[in-house]
Amino acid sequence: MEANPIRAEAGESLLKEAWVRFRRNKLAMLGLIMTLSIIFAAIFAGVLAPYDPKAQLAFTVNPALKLAGPSMQHPMGNDLYGRDILSRVLHGARISLEIGIFATLVTIMIGVPLGAIAGYMGGVWDDLISWLVNVIFAFPFILFVLAVVSVFRNPSLYLVFVAIGLVNWVALCRITRGQFISLRGSEFVEAARALGLPTWKIIFRHILPNAIAPIIVQTTLGMGGIITLEAGLAYLGFGAQPPTPSWGLMISEGQQYIARGQWWWSIFPGIAIMYTVLAFNFLGDGLRDALDVRQKR
């Protein structure tokens, strides 16, 4: 690559400016810290968790730990098998982030190219892709994912994030399309076209870097939606299967004990989901303000 000092400097100062704006925003910084804490929990769950998340302590250590309430040794209590809920919640971060990241990758791989083609090419391509987007938008998301998952006999986690990605790409596609429509007439695109560059190069090397900010914002905000959706699937029994320490699954396993006042099995994993979704929402809103992404039609 040839050196281009002017461009490098401009790019750097733009990022620096965004970071200054981001740092001044308290909610954005809170979101960043919360997100980092979840990533930390997910990576070091094995070290941080006081117990093995699958160890059934009620059978191996002390029968009194069966559905024991929060205590000093077990701050979030124990479930029916005496498993330590805090340890399971920490390991659950791993499952949620894994699904969040992989489903997001599927979302980006489908949504960005299709949105770029629809926005840049226009015409029949735009009509076709927009039609597909409208069709998928019409389905209640969770039912569509459930239907895709139910097609297969043994729902694995891979299937879950592919299924989520298969319906989730539509929002990102719309945003990418809008960006490409507003950029396709710009002078730098005209120049690239005049130089005779191939279309794919114009799309991916010239327009996409300029359209990346709203895509990053949408992707960050979308993480929360994906994590909630996965929890919903697991809650209904179509996502992670026992004994996986998935937050949605834990809520579902514990719900029948709520009526008897044994609330901790279901309530703590729910707080973990809310914390995670809040983190990504704050982070996404902060990025939007910092990157100066205006909602354009």
Add this chain to the structure above:
Amino acid sequence: MFSHVVRKLLQSIPVVWGVVTAVFILMAVVPGDPARLMAGQRGDPATIEKIRHDLGLDLPLTQQYTKFIGELSRGDLGMSYRNNERVAAAIKTRFYATARLTVWAMLLAVTIGLTTGIISASKPNSPFDYTAMFVAVSGVSAPVFWVGLLLLLVFAYSLNWIPGIGAGDGNWKYLVLPAITLGVRPAAIIARLTRSCMLEVMSQDYIRTARAKGVKESAVVIRHALKNAMIPVVTIIGTSVSDLLSGAVLTESIFAWPGLGRLAVEALVNRDFPMIRGVVIVMALTFLVANLIVDISYGFIDPRVRYEGEK
């Protein structure tokens, strides 16, 4: 106005066709033989063959598709694989429960969301504003099924104010918790959006003019500002219908509410494909109709929309 309505109607036809076809394809690629499923363990090959013939499963896919579209256009969604029940009849009995739940949830969401948003915007950065927006952002972030369980824990099991799960033969007490559960998310979204739209509109010149004319502050907010702030809010109400229907699937499962969402989950567990197909189609059509109504109502709220595309 009339041409606006007609144009919107025509635009939705290819989407409806796409929805119906997508559901057909999804259910057609499902592995496993429904005839064998219906015949059960004891089914001999002759019986299975007969069931397959009765269901039209021995036809090539293209013929199955035309048969499916033909039946669908007559409102026939086929037979359930599980019990000897017509899918359309099962959906009809369950539709009312879901409609009752979602309409109440929506009414709650719009009333609470709009009021909160307007009060927050009229006193920005006040303690009320901070509290309301904190609750709203939590409401957007909390999973709907967990909110339901939390409400059950507090109001049904701890305080004993309201009965727990079930539909209680239409007694309104049974409706309260599911409707609140389902309404929390749209209420939070509407409150946040109303607040930001109102704040934006309130800084416009015509609001300053109205104030300078000596119009009462309440009239400025309601007559001048709200009307213009409503346009994005109406859009969100339309897209919330999808949220509500997705939420209904989960809410009905928690509260054992006998609606379409629970019917769909039961059908998925039983791998009862005609039933899944029917529920998904009905829900998607409901969403499309709701959005059509929203699209058309723009024409009334914002005259500019009416002329778009007529030029």
